[in-house]
Amino acid sequence: MTKAVRVHKVGGPEVLTYEDVEVGAPGAGEVRIRQHAVGLNFIDVYFRTGLYKAPGLPFIAGNEAAGEVLAVGSGVTNFHPGDRVAYYYNLGGYASERVIPADKLVKLPDHITYEQGAVLMLKGLTVWYLLHKTFKVEHGHRVLIHAAAGGIGLLACQWARALGAHVIGTVGSKAKADLALANGCDHVILYNEENFVERVKQISRGELCDVVYDGVGKTTFPGSLSCLKPRGLFVSFGNASGPVPPFPLAELNNHGSLFATRPKLNDYVGTRKELLEGADTLFAAVINGKLHVPINHAYALKDAAKAHIDLESRATTGAAILRP
Numbered sequence: 379m380t381k382a383v384r385v386h387k388v389g390g391p392e393v394l395t396y397e398d399v400e401v402g403a404p405g406a407g408e409v410r411i412r413q414h415a416v417g418l419n420f421i422d423v424y425f426r427t428g429l430y431k432a433p434g435l436p437f438i439a440g441n442e443a444a445g446e447v448l449a450v451g452s453g454v455t456n457f458h459p460g461d462r463v464a465y466y467y468n469l470g471g472y473a474s475e476r477v478i479p480a481d482k483l484v485k486l487p488d489h490i491t492y493e494q495g496a497v498l499m500l501k502g503l504t505v506w507y508l509l510h511k512t513f514k515v516e517h518g519h520r521v522l523i524h525a526a527a528g529g530i531g532l533l534a535c536q537w538a539r540a541l542g543a544h545v546i547g548t549v550g551s552k553a554k555a556d557l558a559l560a561n562g563c564d565h566v567i568l569y570n571e572e573n574f575v576e577r578v579k580q581i582s583r584g585e586l587c588d589v590v591y592d593g594v595g596k597t598t599f600p601g602s603l604s605c606l607k608p609r610g611l612f613v614s615f616g617n618a619s620g621p622v623p624p625f626p627l628a629e630l631n632n633h634g635s636l637f638a639t640r641p642k643l644n645d646y647v648g649t650r651k652e653l654l655e656g657a658d659t660l661f662a663a664v665i666n667g668k669l670h671v672p673i674n675h676a677y678a679l680k681d682a683a684k685a686h687i688d689l690e691s692r693a694t695t696g697a698a699i700l701r702p
């Protein structure tokens with residue numbers, strides 16, 4: 379028996395149930411791990427509420443964690459008991475132990491802690507592909523990052539700045555503005571109080587942005603389109619405030635022949651080669667000091683509901699972990 383947080387019916391934070399579950403021995407190609415830290419993500423909220431459909435009920439929430447290998451199944455040659463590992467994978471993360479396909483694991487370098495590993499595999503890899511693959515951020519680009527003080531936001535602002543971009547962030551409070559400025563933002567906009575489109579126009583002296591990274595969704599649309607220069611890229615990668623409504627493609631034409639994409643991590647790290655390329659680049663950025671991992675909140679795994687309440691009520695900044 380091990381402990382896990384399961385969802386028996388979708389709903390509010392109260393549906394997160396801390397209980398005993400069975401974890402079997404690893405099968406062929408699988409590894410059993412003891413988890414030392416689990417990453418908290420907004421996607422966990424989408425699955426809990428039913429916005430994203432889990433394959434069935436009940437399910438164990440959570441998509442990223444780090445820990446040590448306890449046992450390996452037949453055919454697994456590249457992992458051994460005691461190895462320090464981390465992963466981004468399907469549901470099943472909110473648990474003390476789990477079984478997972480070996481090809482979804484990466485080894486943690488000595489200098490990366492379990493806690494860092496647990497928040498880098500989903501949030502960090504997402505920031506990696508958004509800034510290097512979806513749009514290749516380079517010196518001189520002007521980028522707008524919504525929810526700049528969030529888990530994705532603080533990592534994205536730091537990395538975009540390190541790549542030489544001019545970074546504009548939006549945030550929900552003054553305290554978050556200070557944090558975003560300390561993590562790579564050149565300018566911060568309080569988008570609950572200020573018209574962010576007008577502020578982007580002012581800040582950029584009318585030149586607007588090369589790319590907008592929008593994980594907020596409903597409340598920042600269609601404003602995000604108005605922040606882009608002709609042929610700029612709208613990257614809608616999340617729905618913290620609700621999904622972007624359907625819109626006519628002609629809107630992209632009206633705003634200056636824009637490009638738009640709705641990417642997800644799975645499609646950027648779907649092969650082992652891509653996963654290792656992303657993880658290697660990410661870990662190197664942390665080890666060489668380009669990227670600081672802001673873990674600003676920690677909860678016991680059994681308090682996952684409290685963690686969800688804080689995340690949904692915009693009370694968190696940076697990354698948060700659950701401790702099994």
Ligand SMILES: NC(=O)c1ccc[n+]([C@@H]2O[C@H](COP(=O)([O-])OP(=O)(O)OC[C@H]3O[C@@H](n4cnc5c(N)ncnc54)[C@H](OP(=O)(O)O)[C@@H]3O)[C@@H](O)[C@H]2O)c1
Pocket residue numbers: 418419420421500501504525526527528529530531548549550551554593594597615616617618619620641642643644689690691692693694695696
């Ligand atoms: N597509 C992908 O591959 C991918 C992968 C990972 C994450 N994501 C997305 O990235 C976004 C950020 O994820 P995260 O885990 O790092 O979360 P987070 O940014 O730490 O938390 C969400 C933030 O969104 C802002 N927000 C704006 N309106 C909100 C509302 N109505 N309710 C709640 N929050 C609101 C809040 O910041 P302010 O108070 O500053 O407004 C809040 O702190 C999410 O949309 C997530 O789904 C996408």
